[in-house]
Amino acid sequence: MSIAVEKRSIKEALKEKWQYMTGGIYMPKALLETKGELLVHISDTPLMSYAAISHLLKRLNPKWIIHTGDLVDNIKLELSFSKIDLYRKHLVKLTRMLEMSNSEVYISLGNHDHYDSIMALNTPFHICKKAETLKLGTFTIAYSHYIELLNDYEANIYLFGHNKYKKTEVNNDGKIYLNGLEQITVMDITNKQYFFLRYPIGTDDSRMLRMRIGI
Numbered sequence: 236m237s238i239a240v241e242k243r244s245i246k247e248a249l250k251e252k253w254q255y256m257t258g259g260i261y262m263p264k265a266l267l268e269t270k271g272e273l274l275v276h277i278s279d280t281p282l283m284s285y286a287a288i289s290h291l292l293k294r295l296n297p298k299w300i301i302h303t304g305d306l307v308d309n310i311k312l313e314l315s316f317s318k319i320d321l322y323r324k325h326l327v328k329l330t331r332m333l334e335m336s337n338s339e340v341y342i343s344l345g346n347h348d349h350y351d352s353i354m355a356l357n358t359p360f361h362i363c364k365k366a367e368t369l370k371l372g373t374f375t376i377a378y379s380h381y382i383e384l385l386n387d388y389e390a391n392i393y394l395f396g397h398n399k400y401k402k403t404e405v406n407n408d409g410k411i412y413l414n415g416l417e418q419i420t421v422m423d424i425t426n427k428q429y430f431f432l433r434y435p436i437g438t439d440d441s442r443m444l445r446m447r448i449g450i
Contacts, residue, residue: 247263255433255436256436258435258436259435260288260291260434262295262432266295266430267295269426270425271423271426271428272423272424273295273299273421274297274298274299274300275420276413276415276420276421277301277415278304278305278394279303279305279345279396279415279416279442280305280308280329281309282307282325283438283441284434284438285332288419289332289335291419291432292333296336296338297336297338298339299338299371299424300333300338300341301369301394302333302341302415303343303378304342304345304396304397305345305396306329306342307325307326308441308442309443310322310347312348313346319349322349322352330353333358333360340358341360341363341367341369341378342361342363343363343364343366343367344364344380345397346380350362366379366385372425374391374392375391376391377389377390377393377394378393379394380397381397382395382412382414390410392413393410393411394413394420396415396416398416399417401414403417403418403431418433419433420432
């Protein structure tokens with residue numbers, strides 16, 4: 236199993252840069268034209284990224300969304316629990332956005348999430364505290380906020396977030412590890428294609444990514 240990196244023309248590269256600089260998420264033509272069933276992987280999402288992600292979901296209409304934790308990542312709840320009310324306020328915005336997508340939503344909680352606050356919203360989402368697996372077609376997908384928790388799971392694809400030093404890679408066994416901090420990944424499950432999309436400008440600053448190793 237391998238990941239094919241799409242080659243883009245100069246024109247497409249300029250479009251992507253313009254979209255990024257104006258706070259959007261560039262979606263290549265090949266992605267917009269795909270007819271397969273889509274899965275979107277996101278992670279460590281600050282409030283300022285919600286509008287762009289919402290637009291992405293409306294355009295793509297994915298069948299599945301996997302969020303690997305830190306749902307309101309501009310609020311470091313583990314470090315400052317006094318901000319729990321603000322966290323809950325922003326959390327409502329995110330859950331409403333995800334519900335409007337009409338996708339099956341799977342969430343693995345991060346270190347800056349609050350389980351009771353999420354469960355109190357009574358969403359139809361699949362919520363796990365540590366790690367889970369999901370079978371989609373010929374793929375077995377393991378997902379967690381922490382890559383270390385995926386070691387005990389047998390899967391083709393491993394989705395995680397949290398640590399900026401654990402890069403997206405294909406290991407020697409052909410297993411694919413996708414870090415949701417690095418990019419939004421859209422998987423065409425039907426045609427076994429991968430699209431890597433850049434988060435909008437300012438996302439890392441809002442995550443305070445430059446200040447911490449594990450966010």
